[in-house]
Amino acid sequence: MTMQPHIPACGNCPIRHNAVCAECDADELAVLERAKSYRQVPAGTSLASAGEPLHYLSSIVTGSATMSRTLEDGRRQMVGLLLPSDFIGRPGRSASAYDVVALSDVTLCRFERRTFERLVRETPHIATRLLTMTLDELDAARDWTVVLGRMTARERLAAFLVSLARRRARSGAGAGRALTLQLPLSREAMADHLGLTIETTSRQVTALRKDGLIETPSLREIRIPDLERLALEAGDDADGGILS
Template sequence: MRLAKVACADCPIRHRAVCAEADADDLAVLESIKSYVSVPKGGSIVAAGDAFDHVSSVVAGCATMSRTLEDGRRQMVGLLLPSDFIGRPGRARSSFDIEAVSDVTLCRFERPAFEKIVRSSPNVAQRLLTMTLDELEIARDWSVLLGRMTARERVAKFLLSLVRREASAEGQEITDGPVVLHLPLSREAIADYLGLTIETTSRQFSALRREGLIETPSARQVVVPDVAQLTLEVLDDDGGPIA
């Protein structure tokens, strides 16, 4: 669904998205070709194999990138939150499904027009490269989790990544004190993200709760009373890239 445009100057992700380094000229062009689109919770943004006619930035809401095998096994490969970029300049087709898990607002560009900007604006090209390198680092970091970590470590690391991501989105320090998290994902989606089943994921939440490492006022809310203590559950936790 089409939405009214918001001026880039007022955009909540102006300084974190692909347009972050755009100068006044770049921004004028981007502003002229962008359109806002809203995708309802559960809606598809692109399906694996589909053409990528547009690229976009997530302005609000949460989306997932995943692949489903023929027999139904499903693995999420990325969580898309505000300021994240969707699409691949220079590539016509998506090899993953991208779906809204909450109502999502996208700032969208037609792919050819966006590719032209990438070619003409070093600022935008540079920003896109930096974001892609960040994504790559996040993906590789996640590979360590998928390949080698226990269910407990996966859940703990997932929660910590949300803590960090929320802190960085709000430009805050990472405090040790109680942090309240809103989970953007269902247990099923979390399981797909972590390479586990729903049941195992749920059991790990329960175990962490029993041991006082987290509290769960509701299924979608998690309180971490002591972030440092939760961090101890994850070997290797160097802080890691912000996923």
């Protein structure tokens, strides 16, 4: 299940400048270097379960994961799509509030919870970075609240694709006007994120394609010829605006 990967030095880490360690200087990095461990898990692995203790807090180095809650009758809602540099777990709480499941093979940079809590206390640049990241996530969660509370199925899908595209654009991969997204999720996972059924999600993909707003070279790829036009469909007229 768990493979032992080669552990890169923090200085060469692909998420060095985006993760919880982003603001650390060389000295602080040296401390992290000693405390961290890596874990590589295959797609489908559960990384945390709602209500269960979580002994390690981790950053995603490569791969992606979902954070979701499932109601007793099986209804599921994704509350976050975790991509490289995103953080799993919460300092100061021993149990996870959500289920976290690897969507692809995932590499984690882990810290034992107590160790990490000490790091937060003693390493100012970790604490400030964690606060900034948490504030950003809070804004993103609230923005998604607007999508789920007030937008139509078509707008939800458009909003999701635009936010994925913007996230990709921010972490390098600058595209001119057209860009192709590698979807990390199945239609079911997309539906769980959008608060829709698989069927409605699929119909909306078809609808956006028929309207020329997206192309679907394969099931897991979506090409966006004109991001601005798609953003308009998401009710996001102020360019670069409300959708984080």
